[in-house]
Amino acid sequence: MNNNQYQLDKVVILSRHGIRTPLENTIAFLEKSSPFKWPSWDHAYGYLTTRGGVLETFFGHYLSQWLEQQNIKLTPENPDIYVYANSLQRTVATAQFLVAGAYAGYDIPIVHKYTIEKMDPIFDPSVKNDSSEIKQKVLKEIEEADQKEAIFKNLAPAYKMVSDILDYPHSQLYAELKCDFADIPYELHFVKNEEPELRGPLAIGICVIDAFLLQYYSAFPKEQIAWGRITSQEQWQQLMQIRNHYIDLVFHSRTIARHNSKLLINKIDDLLHNKNYKVNLLVGHDSTIAALLGALDFAPYQLPNQFENTPIGGMVILQRYRHVTSGKYFFKAEYVYQSFEQLYTGEAIDINNPPQHYQLKLLNATPNSDGFYSWHDFEKRIKDFQP
Structure with missing residues (x-):
């Protein structure tokens, strides 16, 4: 790919939270499913763990290095990043650790709308219409x-x-x-x-x-x-x-995906049109990512070196590029995630020991010879969800 001709202009990153404990509403159910005793945890149920926080810090460090490689360098005086998380402990904490790993010491607020453990409608997978x-x-x-x-x-x-x-x-x-x-x-x-x-x-x-x-x-x-x-x-x-x-x-099925993603997609559209921030980080769940990819008609995929389709701590990075010569805008999306082995070993990741990168494809759209889609192909999908 002739990437030198493309300048990264803006990113919207949708991350799944990091490693957590089992959810409280599954514990009694799990205990009924087996005569064996389940191992105990040293964190509250559904919370990001200390190990999860460490791995998110590594991921944040890598993310800042990757952005700098793309000529997006944030400074303490101009922390050009907007961070928005679902109002659960595991998503807010994930955002905090990502930011600490990426830009420790910078004055970057973690925005969430509600008290901790109240679900934000933007990330809520609950049924909106049960007709x-x-x-x-x-x-x-x-x-x-x-x-x-x-x-x-x-x-x-x-x-x-x-x-x-x-x-x-x-x-x-x-x-x-x-x-x-x-x-x-x-x-x-x-x-x-x-x-x-x-x-x-x-x-x-x-x-x-x-x-x-x-x-x-x-x-x-x-x-x-x-x-x-x-x-x-x-x-x-x-x-x-x-x-x-x-x-x-x-x-991921089309009807649920489109219903569940509407508020999120409108939020992404707002961020894409907001000139204040080049980097936008949203932290939600596997259901959030699956619904978004289904709603926007991304092609089915199999992530290399991972068995999960929506791996814990993984992020979908929506990228807008400006073609240097023509001035036209182009689109690329990547799933960036730690491999099954990287999550198990807990090894530090950085630009020299990177996480996995997998380019996602759009259905009913054709990339150019450099592997980029017309920005219009992506934008019209976003516009379909406008009120």
């Missing part, structure tokens, strides 16, 4: 995705693996349901002001796998990570199919 018409659209999209990919059939080996790791047949949950893990009935929970859920083995599976993942990313002793029952990368890869399919079906 039967919308629900039927969502169900149809799930059914079409399943027919296209044979998702539920293909997940049978992963469900069997989860059941074996949990020793599910000897759990309280099995005693209540009296059926194999894969045969737990599916049901779409779609109620206004509540998070959508595809209840059944997919929902149970994502709760369980998230707990295992957080143990792994937190470098628990190997005998504590899934009680020592995950011993290979191939197992992780298979288990992660459950997590990725749940996120895809529940948050």
Whole structure:
């Protein structure tokens, strides 16, 4: 790519929070799913951990180096950055650690609208409209995705693996349901002001796998990570199919994605037109990223060296470039994230030991020979969501 002809003009970064503890509303559920005792945590449930904060500091340091490489250098006198986070501890804390790693000592406010632990509507994945018409659209999209990919059939080996790791047949949950893990009935929970859920083995599976993942990313002793029952990368890869399919079906599907992303996309549009800040950092969740990519018609992707499609601490960087010769604007989007191994080892990342970069593609748009899209191709997608 002839990148010398393109000058980075503005970025909007949407980051998922860093490593946290399991969510409080899953704890009782997890305990019912297995006769084994789950490891304890030394932070409140749903909070960013100390290790998570350290890794975000590393990421922030790398981010400032990468921006400087692109000729965007912030100074203490002119900290040309706007930071906005969902009003939960893990998202606000992630923003704080990112900024500390990138620009320690600079006077950069972390903006959040509400008291800690109150969800900001911009990042809220809850159902906005639970009309039967919308629900039927969502169900149809799930059914079409399943027919296209044979998702539920293909997940049978992963469900069997989860059941074996949990020793599910000897759990309280099995005693209540009296059926194999894969045969737990599916049901779409779609109620206004509540998070959508595809209840059944997919929902149970994502709760369980998230707990295992957080143990792994937190470098628990190997005998504590899934009680020592995950011993290979191939197992992780298979288990992660459950997590990725749940996120895809529940948050990335077109109807939910467009409904959930409207406020966020309007916020991004405002930031793109705000001349005060070249760098804009938003901190939300995996559901936020999945919905945004679905709403703006990004192509399906598989991130190298990562099993998660929306890895913890990862960020989507929306980039506007000015072509030096023509003065025209161009668009590029990258997923920047730590690999599965980098998260486990907790090693420092910087410009010499960088995180992973993966360029995202737009559906129904063609990049130029240098790999950049016309800015108009991206902007018209944003404009579709204007009030």
